[in-house]
Amino acid sequence: MGCLGRRLRFYNSRSIPNGFIIKAAAIRKRQDGWYVSIRIEDKTVPDYAAKPLTEVNKVIGCDLGITKLVHLSDNHQIENPKFLTNKKTKRVLKIRQRRVNKKLKGSRNRKKSVKKVGLLHKKISIFLALMYVSTKSAGTILEKE
Numbered sequence: 414m415g416c417l418g419r420r421l422r423f424y425n426s427r428s429i430p431n432g433f434i435i436k437a438a439a440i441r442k443r444q445d446g447w448y449v450s451i452r453i454e455d456k457t458v459p460d461y462a463a464k465p466l467t468e469v470n471k472v473i474g475c476d477l478g479i480t481k482l483v484h485l486s487d488n489h490q491i492e493n494p495k496f497l498t499n500k501k502t503k504r505v506l507k508i509r510q511r512r513v514n515k516k517l518k519g520s521r522n523r524k525k526s527v528k529k530v531g532l533l534h535k536k537i538s539i540f541l542a543l544m545y546v547s548t549k550s551a552g553t554i555l556e557k558e
């Protein structure tokens with residue numbers, strides 16, 4: 414599929430702790446290299462048990478919106494990250510894509526320009542993923558209160 418006959422260097426950024434089992438692995442090729450994501454499981458952590466409705470004393474409703482990312486029923490709002498719709502980002506992406514289009518197909522300079530466009534797309538996706546994680550963590554903080 415991906416790396417036919419290629420050798421890839423591997424950097425073990427984090428070791429797998431003792432007692433954990435590898436459940437799945439995903440190999441991805443991005444603009445700046447290859448990445449391996451490993452899903453692990455720890456049998457010592459108990460499963461999450463939901464509380465019965467009689468023990469719940471506060472419920473917070475949430476609504477996903479356009480102007481604000483999340484509206485909560487306790488009047489808490491989380492801003493919508495408009496990174497992709499940001500004027501500067503749109504302009505930079507437009508310029509980089511235009512530069513790719515002007516290059517001769519198959520040339521080394523076109524490949525370099527394509528890589529720059531891909532890196533910008535990666536930067537946007539990382540930013541959006543971080544915003545998604547931060548809104549999820551804000552929701553869990555509100556649940557604990």
